[in-house]
Amino acid sequence: MFSEFPPISTREWEEKIQLDLRGADYEKRLVWKTNEGIVVNPYYRAEHLEDISHMGVLPGQPPYVRGMRTDGNDWVIRQDFDETDPVAANRLATQSLEKGAGAVGLNASELTLPNDLVRLLEGIDPETTPIHFTQAKDFPLLVSQLKELYAGKKIRGSLNFDPLGYLVLYGKFFENRERNFAQARVLVEMSGQHLPGFSVIGVNGQYYHNAGASLVQEVAFTLSQANEYLAELTAAGLPATAVLGQLHFRFGVGSGYFLEIARLRAAKMLWATIAAQYQDCGEGDCSMRIQVETSDWNKTVYDPYVNMLRTTTEAMAAALSGVESITVKPFDSTFKKPDAFSYRMARNQQIILKEEAYFNKVADPAGGSYYIEKLTESIAQAAWALFLETEQQGGFIKSAENGFIRSSIAETCQQRDMDIALRKRVFVGTNKYPDTSERMLDKMEPTARLTDLSDLKQYRGAQSFEALRLAVENHAKKSLPIPRVFHFTYGDPVMRKARASFSANFFGVAGYQIINNIGFTDLEAGAKAALDSGAEIVVFCSSDEEYASMVPTASQIKEASPTTQVVVAGNPSELIDELTRAGVDHFIHIRTNVLRSLTMYNELLGIA
Secondary structure, eight states: OOSSSOOOOOHHHHHHHHHHHTTTOOOHHEEEEETTTTTTTTTGGGGGGGOOOOTTOOTTTTTTOSSSSOOOOOOOOEEEOOOSHHHHHEEEEEEHHHHOEEEEEEEEETTOOTHHHHHHHHTTOOOTTTEEEEEEEEEHHHHHHHHHHHTTOOOOOOEEHHHHHHHHHHHSSSSSSHHHHHHHHHHHHHHHHHOOOOOOEEETHHHHHHHTTHHHHHHHHHHHHHHHHHHHHHHHOOOHHHHHEEEEEEEEEOOOOHHHHHHHHHHHHHHHHTTTSSSSOOTTTTTEEEEEEEEETTTTTSSSTTHHHHHHHHHHHHHHHHEEEOOOOOOOTTTTOOOOOHHHHHHHHHHHHHHTTOTTTSSTTTTTTTHHHHHHHHHHHHHHHHHHHHTTTTTTHHHHHHHHHHHHHHHHHHHHEEEEHHSSSOOOOOBBBBOTTOOOOOGGOOOSSSSTTTTSSOOTTTHHHHHHHHHHHHHHTOOOOEEEEEEEBSSSSSHHHHHHHHHHHHHHHHEEEEEEEEEESSHHHHHHHHHHHSEEEEESSSTGGGGGGGHHHHHHHHHOOSSSSSEEEEEEETHHHHHHHHHHOOOOOOOOOOHHHHHHHHHHHOOO
């Protein structure tokens, strides 16, 4: 076979590509740059892996880029519940475990110990089912109660004690630095002596993710946070082995499928490098134990079933990267308390990945992929550079207190928000391809969020677009009319249809009512129909050339109804001044800032 298909050199590939491009710019057409500035080439070959240091490393070997598993890729299906009532939370947890979950996360922030703890854990065996406490009023007291309740048993799970996570969220320690690290030391010692199957220090990287950070920033700042715990606790006299065994990492995972796989592999590799500075890596002491939860940042209120598509690809990426456990959040958690259906869907997504797609059968299936290995190395290099920069700022605590972390992420968010406003970043059903008949206002339930409280603001990328549309729904709820958009389609059938489609997509994002037309052959008839419709917005949909003939029509409509907003779909540069003088108010096209434009229309139409 190989004699029939001789080897082709990279130079020959490049020559063929240049020929096919016919003079087009190679970099602009084929090379992709991520938000992190990582350059992604159109293809990779074996030669691109020659300088990658971790190539040849097997699963279970340092630096653990390929994970700890050498036989299969099984992970724990975990479900987390925010319910604070112990009886209700117990019911949710036991039902979840009966239906296929392997671990649960519970909120202990309102428990009265020890009685409520018994109610919370009734029917759950922590020796066989890991129990993770995501919140608590007093973590040392909780550990003490667990020790008494399960004396002599080897229970498994974790506590999410993370004062540094609190610091980055709120700009302060929840008590003070000395007190919080003293508690951390007590927890590590108590757990090591009495709950050896528990890890007590959470490193919550998902806070950066859900604040809009880039992949590189989430990895770098999470590593810096964990390194701060190691440095502080070993300086306080604890052995590195004891501290490493008590750290567990939580990452968010977004929809950049291959990038997410590479990012989680890079995080494991870099953590092993850091941990090795404190002790020799042996028997997995320097490996990173990762709990992944699906992103909040990219989830939407509108068209919420699309959230299930998002969480599916996110869970797939997490599984293929080789993490210890995964939480898929219910698709409706953006606007209400999840119910039995949404919890079941979230749980079943992982069950299908295991039982039908066999994602749990092969250890590190991404290993050796030219593309993913190169991405892993590129992300690792970029994250390491930012980690070192954070250390040069004085370490994690200094970087949180002086605003370096917050300002770095804010810069990324600014670019991300602009991409969303311009619809370069698409949220299906929200900033593009909306279902204009959908109504969500009455389905929303009040929920407690960190958005208005945090120093590092937790938000969703689609929030601003959702606020626009919810305002329109609220307007209608007051028995006020939903704005109508009349498509004045004229001329070239292909262009008028394309521009009417663009306009429907544009104004539909705000939930406006779209009045479509198959096309007018007579401008007078079109103008009369537009005025008779009573539409607040009339959009001319035609070709650039034919807009010249519509100049008098714009004047006619504006004179007859001065409050009507006359809009042109397109950017006919040579006619803009003439059309504007004739009464055209606005032009919409692919370079329009959709968010800013629709905000303006809402204000013009009296929608608050």
